[in-house]
Amino acid sequence: MATSFTVQRSTSGDITILALNGFLDAHTAPEFEKVIQEEFDAGRVRLIAECGELTYISSAGLGVFMSFIEDIRAAGGDLKICNLTPKVAQVFEILGFNSIFDMVPTVADAETCFAGPAREV
Amino acid sequence: MATSFTVQRSTSGDITILALNGFLDAHTAPEFEKVIQEEFDAGRVRLIAECGELTYISSAGLGVFMSFIEDIRAAGGDLKICNLTPKVAQVFEILGFNSIFDMVPTVADAETCFAGPAREV
Amino acid sequence: MASIERTFSLQVPSSTENLAMIREFVNGVGARAGMAAADVAKLELAVDEACANVIEHAYGPEVTKEVSVRATLDEDSVQIDIIDTGKGFDPTEIPQKNLEELAAERKSGGLGMRLMKKLMDEVHYEIIPGQKNELRMIKRLKK
Amino acid sequence: MASIERTFSLQVPSSTENLAMIREFVNGVGARAGMAAADVAKLELAVDEACANVIEHAYGPEVTKEVSVRATLDEDSVQIDIIDTGKGFDPTEIPQKNLEELAAERKSGGLGMRLMKKLMDEVHYEIIPGQKNELRMIKRLKK
Ligand SMILES: Nc1ncnc2c1ncn2[C@@H]1O[C@H](COP(=O)(O)OP(=O)(O)O)[C@@H](O)[C@H]1O
Ligand SMILES: Nc1ncnc2c1ncn2[C@@H]1O[C@H](COP(=O)(O)OP(=O)(O)O)[C@@H](O)[C@H]1O
Numbered sequence: 394m395a396t397s398f399t400v401q402r403s404t405s406g407d408i409t410i411l412a413l414n415g416f417l418d419a420h421t422a423p424e425f426e427k428v429i430q431e432e433f434d435a436g437r438v439r440l441i442a443e444c445g446e447l448t449y450i451s452s453a454g455l456g457v458f459m460s461f462i463e464d465i466r467a468a469g470g471d472l473k474i475c476n477l478t479p480k481v482a483q484v485f486e487i488l489g490f491n492s493i494f495d496m497v498p499t500v501a502d503a504e505t506c507f508a509g510p511a512r513e514v
Numbered sequence: 515m516a517t518s519f520t521v522q523r524s525t526s527g528d529i530t531i532l533a534l535n536g537f538l539d540a541h542t543a544p545e546f547e548k549v550i551q552e553e554f555d556a557g558r559v560r561l562i563a564e565c566g567e568l569t570y571i572s573s574a575g576l577g578v579f580m581s582f583i584e585d586i587r588a589a590g591g592d593l594k595i596c597n598l599t600p601k602v603a604q605v606f607e608i609l610g611f612n613s614i615f616d617m618v619p620t621v622a623d624a625e626t627c628f629a630g631p632a633r634e635v
Numbered sequence: 636m637a638s639i640e641r642t643f644s645l646q647v648p649s650s651t652e653n654l655a656m657i658r659e660f661v662n663g664v665g666a667r668a669g670m671a672a673a674d675v676a677k678l679e680l681a682v683d684e685a686c687a688n689v690i691e692h693a694y695g696p697e698v699t700k701e702v703s704v705r706a707t708l709d710e711d712s713v714q715i716d717i718i719d720t721g722k723g724f725d726p727t728e729i730p731q732k733n734l735e736e737l738a739a740e741r742k743s744g745g746l747g748m749r750l751m752k753k754l755m756d757e758v759h760y761e762i763i764p765g766q767k768n769e770l771r772m773i774k775r776l777k778k
Numbered sequence: 779m780a781s782i783e784r785t786f787s788l789q790v791p792s793s794t795e796n797l798a799m800i801r802e803f804v805n806g807v808g809a810r811a812g813m814a815a816a817d818v819a820k821l822e823l824a825v826d827e828a829c830a831n832v833i834e835h836a837y838g839p840e841v842t843k844e845v846s847v848r849a850t851l852d853e854d855s856v857q858i859d860i861i862d863t864g865k866g867f868d869p870t871e872i873p874q875k876n877l878e879e880l881a882a883e884r885k886s887g888g889l890g891m892r893l894m895k896k897l898m899d900e901v902h903y904e905i906i907p908g909q910k911n912e913l914r915m916i917k918r919l920k921k
Contacts, residue, residue: 419830420794426886449801451826452893456886463881480819487896488889489877540687541651547743570658572683573750577743584738601676608753609746610734639842643799646787656786656806663799699782 400428408439408507410500414446417454426457429472433461438470441503445476450484462493471495473503518542521549529560529628531621535567538575547578550593554582559591562624566597571605583614592616594624641708643667649690649700657686657704664706668713668776678713678774681754684747685717685770693721693768710776712756717770724768726760784851786810792833792843800829800847807849811856811919821856821917824897827890828860828913836864836911853919855899860913867911869903 398421401412409432417425432440442458458472465472474496477485485496497503519542522533530553538546553561563579579593586593595617598606606617618624645660647653661682665675686702694700700721707714729748737745752758757773788803790796804825808818829845837843843864850857872891880888895901900916 416798418794418797418826419834420797422886451797451823451830452889453830453886455889459877459881459889460884460886463884483816483819484823484893487893493877493881537655539651539654539683540691541654543743572654572680572687573746574687574743576746580734580738580746581741581743584741604673604676605680605750608750614734614738641791642789642844643791643796644787644789645803646785648784648786652810653786656803656810659802659806660788660799663802667795667799701785 398424400425402428405504407437408441408504409437410441410443412443412446416449417447417457418449418451419453422453422457425454426460429457429461433465433468436468438465438468439507440465440470440472441500442472442474443476443500444474444478444481447478447481450481452488455484455488455490458490458494471507473497473506475500475503519545521546523549526625528558529562529625530558531562531564533564533567537570538568538578539570539572540574543574543578546575547581550578550582554586554589557589559586559589560628561586561591561593562621563593563595564597564621565595565602566599568599568602571602573609576605576609576611579611579615592628594618594627596621596624639709641667642705643708644703644705646701646703649694649697649702651687651690653702654683654686654690657702658683660704661706664708664713668708670713670774670776674774674777677754678715681751681772681774682715682717684751685715685772688747689717689719689721692724693719711778712773712775715755715770715772715774717772719768720766721768723762723764725762782852784810785848786851787846787848789844789846792837792840792845794830794833796845797826797829797833800845801826803847804849807851807856811851813856813917813919817917817920820897821858824894824915824917825858825860827894828858828915831890832860832862832864835867836862855916855918858898858913858915858917860915862911863909864911866905866907868905 398415398417401414403410411428429440462472472494474494476499477496485491495506497506519536519538522535524531532549550561583593593615595615597620598617606612616627618627643664645657647656658679661679662675665678670678682704686704689702703718705716731749732745751772755772756775759771761769786807788800790799801822804822805818808821813821825847829847832845846861848859874892875888894915898915899918902914904912
């Protein structure tokens, strides 16, 4: 059944990479929220969401990205999104998330973004 | 959606190998019936059902095997079943199909069966 | 899992094309009940057999008729109720022939009810001719 | 495909745990309607959003309450009706803020109805307070 959602966490220097897997919906969004909250509370605000294995997202999942982005940027960090599948990318696009978020092909691209100048809040 | 069922036909001398793929249920059983009927009508009665990719079977599918076996044997042939997945094998076993049919691991095993003496009808 | 009963229902037009949807529904129910994959497979097949019988024997393939499956979950079991308003039949009068006899008669049918009984812990029919025909099947959960 | 209407219905307890089952149901309906995968994905998401709203806003997560989805297929369209008997609301009074405003307010919600409107060809609410709240969404089939 299509209920499973997991986040695998790894680090690269002061960057945290969160690899999302499965179905991010109203049921599983709280798990994702908790993971981001933990990073934020630990002062780790340079985050990359690696979405290659994210097969589904609904607005509850998108809402997690949206609700944290200002606090993360205010703390000098960012949340970059990478490797979206076409199906999931379409949902981000329909809502115009590209006006708020950096969305890039690979984790390496996202790390390169972090090396550049900070994005305007 | 889990509706698809296909049969791929190949031959090895006077033996016909039918590779079943997908879901064999009350909806798709008539397709399987048609394929066996065609072999029978063409006088090809040494048949092997290769079930490695058969993911599901219900009684309608089992019924196709059952309804042809006597005619096929009366015509000097047989219908051997091979390479069942554990899930599908369990259904054959629950109904005691092993008392009627030769069920063997591989196509090669089934061909060897044909080389041996004919099974009692 | 809460001790409260949970009910899941599906209605689809009476056509064998829709058996695949019924199976997906049952797979979902089995997952919600926390059943092991092998038991979900048994539930799936038993419900497929029962619904195929409704489509083929109670109604014939008329998409204006509806096949209705209700699953009730509690702590101990999954109960499946399948209701049709078709012609009905007397389950006790269905001859139970063995496999060799069926094969000798070139029969392709007669295996469905047998499978249901082997796969489920309980199988009951309640036939009220002209009103409704209800099949109740129960699978107990292993703890 | 027959020109006759075909109806598929699903009822599940009001819990976000069951959204996955609802999505499987919608995938089945989309396949039965012969829709392309990209359109099935849109239908799936729109229905998920609508049902999540019923679970979270109309009822709260009470498994004694039921979420009901009905899909009606004809030659030209898939119509989805989602009915709840919960508290109701006035869709015209929901403020439609833009993404930047929502982000600035640290909001995690407010995207669902927007998505439904973008994904479907028609979205109507019919709210009869205290009686029933019905959401009707239509996706036209490409020929
Ligand atoms: N829901 C039903 N309505 C009417 N008749 C039924 C129903 N279910 C079963 N039957 C009758 O019982 C017989 C045996 O059913 P079953 O064992 O499933 O085998 P099959 O469906 O392959 O014939 C059917 O042939 C039919 O006459
Ligand atoms: N079925 C419903 N019953 C009651 N209120 C609803 C319903 N659907 C939507 N709403 C109201 O509309 C608001 C906006 O819904 P939506 O755009 O889906 O965003 P979200 O659900 O994330 O808040 C909800 O916050 C809620 O107040």
